[in-house]
Amino acid sequence: MPRNRRPQDREEKRAEIVVAATTLFTDSGYDETSMSKVATAAGVTTNTIYWYFDDKDALLVAVLDYVLEAALADAALEPERPWGEQILWAVDRLDQYRRLVTVVHAKTATSPVVEAWHNGFHTLVDTLLVDGFRRVGIPESDLVPMAAIGTFVVEGLLMHPHAVKDRRVIVQTLVASRP
Amino acid sequence: MPRNRRPQDREEKRAEIVVAATTLFTDSGYDETSMSKVATAAGVTTNTIYWYFDDKDALLVAVLDYVLEAALADAALEPERPWGEQILWAVDRLDQYRRLVTVVHAKTATSPVVEAWHNGFHTLVDTLLVDGFRRVGIPESDLVPMAAIGTFVVEGLLMHPHAVKDRRVIVQTLVASRP
């Protein structure tokens, strides 16, 4: 039976570290942020971080879970809108995590834990996109490739800076196109 | 006036280092390849690499130039084919450089020299895609957003493993779609 010091203290402290890491990873970049910088920002020592997280990759995954959960919660509050506007909202909302997008793809090749998160993320995005394209009348036989194209466009917009106006044109072209 | 030891020795040795780095970067990854591993593979010491390249980023750019030039030379030898087949050929040809694609996007945020290469690359790809989509009858007003979508699809296919059959379906859906 567990003999925790304080039952929820652990999760609180863990969350503090994740918050500190999120700011640093998104603003300065993952590779550019050392564990000691995260530690200082969170008011602990580097070794303490290693008590809560296996390694730096695990901390990255915790950050990814954190920002994704927050974005999904925001999305749930948004009113119903046309399909194109929904995609644009998502791109706008996730734009602040641009640097995380690139680093996830780079680390997926070498870090199993990041790869697992990446797989789960794509599964989620895929179901959302299939539903969206179905709503605008894409035939059932084309839903799978269209969802893939949609994913690539969203990721592409996040990984490459575009003016808001250009984003709009690209997304409108995407949702307006028919086989 | 130049007083070279041997006029072209320099370029030869530089090329040897680039070839060694290309294999290691594409097979093992950029971050996972230390300068000393490149040096050993090229039969020199790490310091010698720094005589030919400013830093590791500059070596990466040299590798990118090298593989892109080779791919473009190959493309020039290919016979004329339908637009969709041309895109699929490019994805097949570049698939071996998957790991370079992800690392370029990740390093673009922090390395000016990689960012510059990335910008040039996108300019090149954009003109190729605009021409291709024009050939299949996309109206002039939609060429720019379609080229952007095409770029994102190609990059997406390179960054995410897909069965050859799935690639085909996605690209065919892309080139068949009309506003």
Add this chain to the structure above:
DNA sequence: ACCTTATCTTGACTGGCGTTCAAGAAGTTT
């Protein structure tokens, strides 16, 4: 009250990394 036990924190350390520096070897020009 005391001892045990699990949870948490830390200082000191390790091996490897990218990069720099000063010194030297090798070839070319004068």
Add this chain to the structure above:
DNA sequence: AAACTTCTTGAACGCCAGTCAAGATAAGGT
């Protein structure tokens, strides 16, 4: 053969992710 440029190298530096063993803290059992 002296001077100068080009190339190569051994040794070192500061920083990094990650490890280890020792200690601090609070709860449970007796």
